[in-house]
Amino acid sequence: xxAARNIELKARCADLEAARAAAERHxxxxxxxxxxxxxxxxxxxxxLKLRERTWREGQDSEDRSDAELIPYERSDVGAxxxxxxxxxxxxxxxxxxxxxxxxxxxxGVVAKRRELWMWKNVRIHLDAVEGLGSFIEFEAVMLxxxxxAEAHARVAALxxxxxxxxxxVVPVAYADLLGL
Numbered sequence: 001x002x003a004a005r006n007i008e009l010k011a012r013c014a015d016l017e018a019a020r021a022a023a024e025r026h027x028x029x030x031x032x033x034x035x036x037x038x039x040x041x042x043x044x045x046x047x048l049k050l051r052e053r054t055w056r057e058g059q060d061s062e063d064r065s066d067a068e069l070i071p072y073e074r075s076d077v078g079a080x081x082x083x084x085x086x087x088x089x090x091x092x093x094x095x096x097x098x099x100x101x102x103x104x105x106x107x108g109v110v111a112k113r114r115e116l117w118m119w120k121n122v123r124i125h126l127d128a129v130e131g132l133g134s135f136i137e138f139e140a141v142m143l144x145x146x147x148x149a150e151a152h153a154r155v156a157a158l159x160x161x162x163x164x165x166x167x168x169v170v171p172v173a174y175a176d177l178l179g180l
Contacts, residue, residue, distance in 0.1 A: 003084040005142040007151040008074070009159060011168040013136045016126045019162050020115070023126075026161040028119035032057065036114050040107040040175045041100045046073035047173060049110075050100065052093050067093035078171040080155045082148070083139075108180030110173075121146075122154050129174050136162060 013019050024030075034055040041048045049072075054065040072085035090096050100106075110129065117124035125137040138158050140151035170177065 003073075003086055006083050006085075007080050007140040007142070007148060007155055008083050008138060009080040009155050010135055010137040010170045011159070011164040012170060013126070013134050013162075013164070013168070016115070016128065016134045016136075019126055019136055020117075022162045023117050023119065023124050023158075026119060026158065028117040028124055031116040031118055034114045034116060036110075036112050038110040038112075038175070039097055040110065040180055041104040042107055043071065043104070046071060047175070048072075048100075048104070049175075050090065050093060050097055066090075067096075069096065074173075076171045076176070078166075078169045080138075080152050080159075108175060108178060110175050110178060110180070112174070119158060120154060122158060124158065127174075132174060132177055135170065135174075136164060 032055050034053045037052045038049045039052075041050070048070070050067060050069050052065065052067045054063050056063055067090040069088040069090050070085055072083055074083040075081050097106075112127050112129040115126040117126070121141050121143055123137075123139040123141065125135075125139070127135045127137060129135060138155045140154050142148075142151060
């Protein structure tokens with residue numbers, strides 16, 4: 001199975017409220033708010049994390065949760081860049097964390113509150129990351145037949161619409177920013 005691809009960009013954001021309003025004005029639609037806990041493991045190449053997510057679908061519904069193992073590769077550049085990844089659903093996250101910790105060792109954990117919005121095929125993440133502050137991340141999921149140029153154009157359009165200066169772009173993962 002070949003890796004999925006997206007074009008992504010991450011930037012610091014001092015005002016998530018203003019970013020939310022700008023995303024909505026640009027035509028993005030709100031999906032949900034998630035609590036995420038990413039446990040990063042030492043990997044021979046790329047990065048490897050187990051993501052545990054909890055969210056609520058509606059006002060009165062119960063919390064839902066799931067977990068995924070995500071190995072990915074992405075260059076650390078301060079611009080929109082390609083990410084190649086696999087997503088594997090995990091039924092027993094705590095058992096898998098224990099097994100991977102024994103085999104590979106844990107680099108550390110990143111915890112965040114993520115507000116998810118969608119614009120066309122681009123996921124917009126408004127993130128409040130424990131120990132780091134607030135960020136915006138765009139992930140343009142590559143559609144069949146879509147060119148990299150088209151995905152880069154969508155990310156650039158969102159960057160402009162949300163007023164994210166090039167100087168605010170972050171080239172690395174949250175785990176790297178935390179020194180994990």
